[in-house]
Structures are given as C-alpha cells and as structure tokens.
Amino acid sequence: MADKVIYCIGRQFGSGGRKVGEALAKKLGIAYYDKELLTLASKDSGLSESLFHNADEKPTSMLLYSLVMGNYPMRTGALGYNEMPLNDQLFLITSKTIKKVAEKESCVIIGRCADYVLRDNPDVISIFIHAPIEARVKRAVEVYEVEKDKAEDYCLKNDKSRANFYNYYSDQKWGMCRTYDLSLDSSLLGIEGCVDQIINFTEIHNKHKGNTI
Numbered sequence: 001m002a003d004k005v006i007y008c009i010g011r012q013f014g015s016g017g018r019k020v021g022e023a024l025a026k027k028l029g030i031a032y033y034d035k036e037l038l039t040l041a042s043k044d045s046g047l048s049e050s051l052f053h054n055a056d057e058k059p060t061s062m063l064l065y066s067l068v069m070g071n072y073p074m075r076t077g078a079l080g081y082n083e084m085p086l087n088d089q090l091f092l093i094t095s096k097t098i099k100k101v102a103e104k105e106s107c108v109i110i111g112r113c114a115d116y117v118l119r120d121n122p123d124v125i126s127i128f129i130h131a132p133i134e135a136r137v138k139r140a141v142e143v144y145e146v147e148k149d150k151a152e153d154y155c156l157k158n159d160k161s162r163a164n165f166y167n168y169y170s171d172q173k174w175g176m177c178r179t180y181d182l183s184l185d186s187s188l189l190g191i192e193g194c195v196d197q198i199i200n201f202t203e204i205h206n207k208h209k210g211n212t213i
Contacts (some may be wrong), residue, residue: 003123003206007108007198008115010128010166010174013158014136014144016186017129020194021108027195031107033098041090041097052094055087057111057165091169111162115180116170125205127198128180135187181205 007024011017018034025032033040038056042049084092095117101107102118115126131139133152140151159175166174177183182201184194 003209004106005202005205006102006106006114006118006121006124008118008124008126009108009110010115010126010162010180011111012130012136012175013155013162014139015129015131016139016191016194018110019191020127020129020184020186020198021110023191024195024198025108027199028106031101031105032110033101033107034110037094037097037101037109037112040101041094044097044100045093047090047093051086052090055090057162058087113166113169116166116172122209125182125198125202126180128175128177128183129186129194130175130183131185131187 007021009017009021011020021034022032035053035056038052039049041047041052091113094112098109098112098114098117101109102114102121102123106123115124118124133155136155137148137151140146140155141148144154146154163174166172172179182198184197186194189197
C-alpha cells in the first residue's frame with residue numbers, strides 16, 4: 001500500500017472491532033494503536049499513565065452540567081486549559097498524540113474520537129464495527145467471561161459510555177452511519193471479512209483522491 005492511510009475504528013462493545021483493527025494492521029504491516037496511545041500520551045505529557053487509563057473513553061464529570069446548561073467547553077473554547085476538568089485536559093493531550101502518530105505513517109487507531117480529531121486529514125478512513133446484540137452478548141460471555149445473565153446489560157452500558165464520550169467531545173453522533181465512511185456488521189462478515197471489506201474500500205478511497213494503491 002503506497003499511500004498513507006489512517007484507519008480510525010469505532011466499535012460497539014462485543015462486536016470484535018478491536019480484533020478487526022489488529023487483523024487489519026497485521027495484514028497491511030502497519031502500526032496499531034489502542035491502549036498504546038495512552039502510554040505515548042503519558043510519555044509526551046509527563047503525567048502518570050494511570051490517569052489516562054482511568055479517564056479512557058469516559059466523558060468529563062461535567063457532562064451532565066454541560067448538557068443542561070448548553071455549555072460545551074471542548075468546542076466553544078470558553079474555558080482556559082488549566083480551568084478544564086482533568087478528563088478534558090487528558091483528552092486534549094491524547095488528541096495531540098493521535099495527530100502525532102498520524103503524521104508519521106499508515107496506522108490503525110481504535111476509538112478515542114480519532115476520526116473526529118483527524119477530521120481534516122484526507123488520509124483518514126473512518127470505520128464503525130457493529131453487530132446485533134445477540135452476537136455481542138455471545139462474544140462478551142466467551143471472550144470477556146461476562147456472566148451470561150449480565151452480558152447484555154454489560155454491552156449496553158459500555159456502548160452508552162462510548163457514545164457519551166464521543167458525542168461530548170465531537171459534534172457528531174456515535175454509531176450513526178453518516179458519521180463514518182464505512183459501517184460493517186461483524187456478525188455477517190466475520191473478522192477477516194471486515195478486514196477484506198476495509199481493504200477493498202481503501203482502493204476506492206485512494207482512487208477518489210486521485211491516487212492508486
């Protein structure tokens with residue numbers, strides 16, 4: 001693959017989106033960033049890595065207040081950096097790290113609003129991996145060892161947390177098809193099938209830019 005491409009993957013919990021990202025990066029021989037972003041952000045900022053893990057894909061505690069008051073500090077710039085809640089500061093630091101890795105080479109980035117952070121980058125392909133709740137519950141039980149009677153609630157709670165994070169820090173809607181370049185059902189395609197579809201779409205994407213693979 002001659003052209004640089006940044007794959008930003010959003011995913012429903014239990015859809016296998018992380019596995020899709022890992023398989024895609026391995027097949028293309030490119031860098032993969034998930035929790036690795038938190039380690040890099042910690043090194044870039046000098047802050048404890050545990051802070052980034054505790055805040056990972058969680059909106060600020062000011063979310064409810066912001067929704068009620070109509071005040072979105074991350075987008076309005078109303079608050080100075082030092083006045084922002086800690087989670088907001090950590091989001092900005094992680095965003096800088098995302099931009100830094102995207103400048104270097106082709107890569108896969110999982111979650112963390114990367115598609116929005118890199119929204120002006122023409123090399124970005126945004127992807128959302130989803131699946132019916134039944135398939136996700138099955139995966140939660142088998143892969144994450146969640147108790148069967150609690151698995152559906154566990155999936156939905158994780159989805160809600162990811163949606164709150166994404167919707168708060170962007171002006172887009174998590175999981176809505178128009179937000180992404182490509183939306184794939186992993187229960188129909190499987191992990192490798194999703195990878196193949198993404199690679200096929202990459203060719204279309206690059207041709208649209210006037211490039212070839």
